[in-house]
Amino acid sequence: MRAWAAAAALAFAACSRPAPPAPAPKGALQTAVERASAAPACAGKIPGQWSYSWPVPVARDGRALYRIFFFGRDGDAQKGFAFHQAEGDALLAVDGTVLECRRGAVGAPLPPNPPLRAALPFETRLPMEGRLFALTQDVGGLFASGRPLSDDEKKRVSEYVKLVFDLSETGHSAAYKASNPEFWIWAEKNTAVVPALK
Amino acid sequence: MSRLALAVCLVLGPSPRAFAQASPPTAHQAPKTAAPVAAPPASAFPPEAEVRPFVRSYVDQYCGVQADRCADARALLAGYEDALGAVQACREKPCSFDVLYQISLQVKKLDLRAAELPFYPRYGHPLLRLSLLASIRLNAQAGELEARDGQKRSLPGVDESSASGIAKAVEKECLEDAALCPDLRTLYSEGMKLFSELAACKAAPCSFEATDLLVRRAGTGAAANASSRSKSTVLFAFLAQDQAEATRQLALLVDQRLLALSAGADKLSARLDALEKNAPDDPQALRRDSDALSEAYREASVGEDRLTFYLGYDKAAKRPAVNAASARLAGLRARALALMAARGLSLPPAADAAAVKPGASGKGAAPRAPQAATLLDARAVPNPAARGAPEAPPILPPTMNPLELMRRLASSDPVDGADVKRRLGQTATVGSPGLYAAQAYTQRFANTCAIATQVQVLRAHGLLPLNADPRAQEKELGDLAIARGFFDDGTPKNYSGELLIERGLLVSKINTGNLQELVEVFRRGHIAQLSVDGRYFWTGKDQSVPLPHAVLVTGLEVDRASGQVLGAYVNDTGTAPPGGGRFEPIEKLAKAMYGDMMEIQ
Numbered sequence: 064m065r066a067w068a069a070a071a072a073l074a075f076a077a078c079s080r081p082a083p084p085a086p087a088p089k090g091a092l093q094t095a096v097e098r099a100s101a102a103p104a105c106a107g108k109i110p111g112q113w114s115y116s117w118p119v120p121v122a123r124d125g126r127a128l129y130r131i132f133f134f135g136r137d138g139d140a141q142k143g144f145a146f147h148q149a150e151g152d153a154l155l156a157v158d159g160t161v162l163e164c165r166r167g168a169v170g171a172p173l174p175p176n177p178p179l180r181a182a183l184p185f186e187t188r189l190p191m192e193g194r195l196f197a198l199t200q201d202v203g204g205l206f207a208s209g210r211p212l213s214d215d216e217k218k219r220v221s222e223y224v225k226l227v228f229d230l231s232e233t234g235h236s237a238a239y240k241a242s243n244p245e246f247w248i249w250a251e252k253n254t255a256v257v258p259a260l261k
Numbered sequence: 262m263s264r265l266a267l268a269v270c271l272v273l274g275p276s277p278r279a280f281a282q283a284s285p286p287t288a289h290q291a292p293k294t295a296a297p298v299a300a301p302p303a304s305a306f307p308p309e310a311e312v313r314p315f316v317r318s319y320v321d322q323y324c325g326v327q328a329d330r331c332a333d334a335r336a337l338l339a340g341y342e343d344a345l346g347a348v349q350a351c352r353e354k355p356c357s358f359d360v361l362y363q364i365s366l367q368v369k370k371l372d373l374r375a376a377e378l379p380f381y382p383r384y385g386h387p388l389l390r391l392s393l394l395a396s397i398r399l400n401a402q403a404g405e406l407e408a409r410d411g412q413k414r415s416l417p418g419v420d421e422s423s424a425s426g427i428a429k430a431v432e433k434e435c436l437e438d439a440a441l442c443p444d445l446r447t448l449y450s451e452g453m454k455l456f457s458e459l460a461a462c463k464a465a466p467c468s469f470e471a472t473d474l475l476v477r478r479a480g481t482g483a484a485a486n487a488s489s490r491s492k493s494t495v496l497f498a499f500l501a502q503d504q505a506e507a508t509r510q511l512a513l514l515v516d517q518r519l520l521a522l523s524a525g526a527d528k529l530s531a532r533l534d535a536l537e538k539n540a541p542d543d544p545q546a547l548r549r550d551s552d553a554l555s556e557a558y559r560e561a562s563v564g565e566d567r568l569t570f571y572l573g574y575d576k577a578a579k580r581p582a583v584n585a586a587s588a589r590l591a592g593l594r595a596r597a598l599a600l601m602a603a604r605g606l607s608l609p610p611a612a613d614a615a616a617v618k619p620g621a622s623g624k625g626a627a628p629r630a631p632q633a634a635t636l637l638d639a640r641a642v643p644n645p646a647a648r649g650a651p652e653a654p655p656i657l658p659p660t661m662n663p664l665e666l667m668r669r670l671a672s673s674d675p676v677d678g679a680d681v682k683r684r685l686g687q688t689a690t691v692g693s694p695g696l697y698a699a700q701a702y703t704q705r706f707a708n709t710c711a712i713a714t715q716v717q718v719l720r721a722h723g724l725l726p727l728n729a730d731p732r733a734q735e736k737e738l739g740d741l742a743i744a745r746g747f748f749d750d751g752t753p754k755n756y757s758g759e760l761l762i763e764r765g766l767l768v769s770k771i772n773t774g775n776l777q778e779l780v781e782v783f784r785r786g787h788i789a790q791l792s793v794d795g796r797y798f799w800t801g802k803d804q805s806v807p808l809p810h811a812v813l814v815t816g817l818e819v820d821r822a823s824g825q826v827l828g829a830y831v832n833d834t835g836t837a838p839p840g841g842g843r844f845e846p847i848e849k850l851a852k853a854m855y856g857d858m859m860e861i862q
């Protein structure tokens with residue numbers, strides 16, 4: 064009898080449950096970054112299963128481009144992964160065109176599980192990552208424009224810089240800086256606080 | 262020096278002592294011009310004092326091992342020495358532009374002959390270093406002349422697309438950066454070999470395997486990597502030309518195979534029409550047609566994937582046509598299997614395509630898959646309802662605990678919701694999650710997810726033995742993928758499913774897939790391999806960066822009333838224990854998707 068009651072209740076509840084919301088579509092820059100390793104410029108250079116960095120803005124002829132670096136990993140989902148140092152990089156446009164792609168030397172594994180960054184739960188990281196991609200496009204446009212920034216724009220640059228360093232591996236800081244030193248100098252000039260590169 | 266020592270020296274390169282002890286120039290090697298010459302500045306490039314003794318020493322050694330061309334080499338050396346002498350004379354007493362022009366022409370003629378001499382990759386074409394010396398000095402003198410009389414004139418230029426022009430550019434870079442030289446010479450040597458092999462294939466079309474290998478050689482390895490190190494664009498342009506020709510030949514083969522597929526499918530369709538009208542048929546002929554179609558599909562599909570890898574999806578745009586051919590073949594296969602079952606027909610056993618065609622793989626090609634299934638054997642996994650296949654795994658562990666039931670009832674978690682609906686019979690399962698769940702296992706290596714998905718599919722289709730360890734099969738397939746160029750620290754997206762295609766399975770690849778496409782795959786009765794960010798599935802391991810991963814989507818759970826897809830059953834080899842038929846809500850799947858997917862028909 065109890066099972067019948069539960070079943071009836073389940074049926075009612077199931078019918079009354081609203082449909083789940085449609086997932087938000089990915090932005091153009093995120094899609095471009097996800098597919099960069101499959102671009103012909105990266106053919107034979109960047110394995111599809113390498114992870115990629117967050118994009119760093121690059122200004123070229125007044126156009127906003129983005130540089131990412133790639134790195135392999137050791138380990139597995141159970142024991143955790145040890146990521147490598149940067150082992151290749153690519154310069155891409157927001158439309159997904161990869162303009163340059165290089166493979167460098169094999170990167171040494173980073174120390175496993177850096178305590179600061181890995182502490183963020185995945186559910187917390189995801190919205191931050193979405194925000195980071197949106198901000199990257201925004202900041203990339205500002206950097207390429209070369210004009211002085213308003214206070215609001217400076218806040219967005221600060222937010223971008225903070226997010227990049229909150230969401231990246233400690234051992235990759237130097238690679239982020241090397242992705243485009245000019246950008247970080249510009250960012251430092253245009254933000255109140257730039258976290259130290261650790 | 263003995264003949265053997267000379268041969269060793271040419272292959273391994275001379276020791277510094279060998280240069281120090283180089284034979285003095287013979288009479289005809291000595292400069293013909295008078296001794297008191299104004300030597301070029303010590304900083305002049307290339308350094309004449311080093312180049313000339315080096316080249317003379319080289320010719321002596323060359324004669325030791327290449328006696329048949331010794332006279333040519335010595336004549337060339339003498340010719341260059343003459344030209345250099347003339348240049349030096351013009352330095353002493355300025356010459357007219359016409360004289361400089363004539364010397365340039367003479368050097369250019371010598372270059373053509375020098376580039377034709379058989380050469381040793383270790384050495385390249387050292388004689389062309391004398392040509393460089395002469396050209397640079399001549400251009401400098403022409404510049405001085407122009408500065409004096411104000412008349413702008415040009416000496417005959419180097420044809421940078423000719424063998425001599427490319428060899429000369431390599432020698433120039435070798436003089437500028439000796440450390441780079443071995444790579445550049447290897448590149449030049451490989452480029453020239455490719456050039457002649459491509460020319461032969463152009464005259465008489467080569468097999469698919471041979472052409473495929475040429476594309477790989479032109480596009481990867483030392484060539485691609487070292488070309489980015491060369492400062493000169495000449496060598497790069499030459500290699501790019503090789504690559505363009507190789508991909509052009511492969512694209513032509515893909516076109517031919519697509520045409521053959523179309524004609525073959527028409528023929529098979531007509532044969533099936535006749536079978537439906539109870540006309541007698543020859544099982545052997547059906548087998549032959551099936552084998553030919555299977556092989557044409559394999560070559561078209563693998564060829565197109567190779568082209569997308571090197572040229573990109575925009576330039577190699579035949580994938581939709583290959584997908585269409587695959588879909589048509591899948592339809593014909595279903596029709597043929599149904600007809601044969603209805604009429605009690607059986608086909609003779611499939612021929613092993615790799616075994617029956619010795620040499621089909623082409624010179625130096627990696628071995629094909631040991632077992633090449635044919636179209637009519639590589640059947641899709643049948644509808645579980647029709648075959649009594651196992652039911653889909655439970656979404657959540659079964660329970661009669663009223664508290665747990667109430668929790669699921671009240672939960673807003675989509676997994677709970679889907680579980681409740683399925684238990685109440687409000688959903689339908691599409692696909693074959695129960696059948697595939699048994700094939701799930703934990704992948705052996707960190708980068709073999711796409712190989713592991715194929716192992717599961719091949720086992721489910723009976724194309725790999727079920728009594729063997731899937732992890733050993735994964736290693737074996739991984740080695741094969743490396744040999745065939747389908748793997749490099751992971752499976753490039755272009756090559757997902759290649760091991761299935763090589764065994765005669767039909768797949769369609771969707772480069773810009775989305776949820777709608779995924780649902781369509783299951784509507785057609787097939788399953789999919791999906792590229793995802795593994796972090797979405799590997800809870801408890803909050804990684805800081807995206808983790809590209811491939812999973813097998815084996816079924817969907819659909820709400821019967823609304824038709825809404827609630828979630829998908831996934832075989833995930835990245836976890837231990839493996840996710841065999843694990844249910845994932847559709848929202849999570851959509852977020853995790855990388856965009857590309859593969860339909861396995």
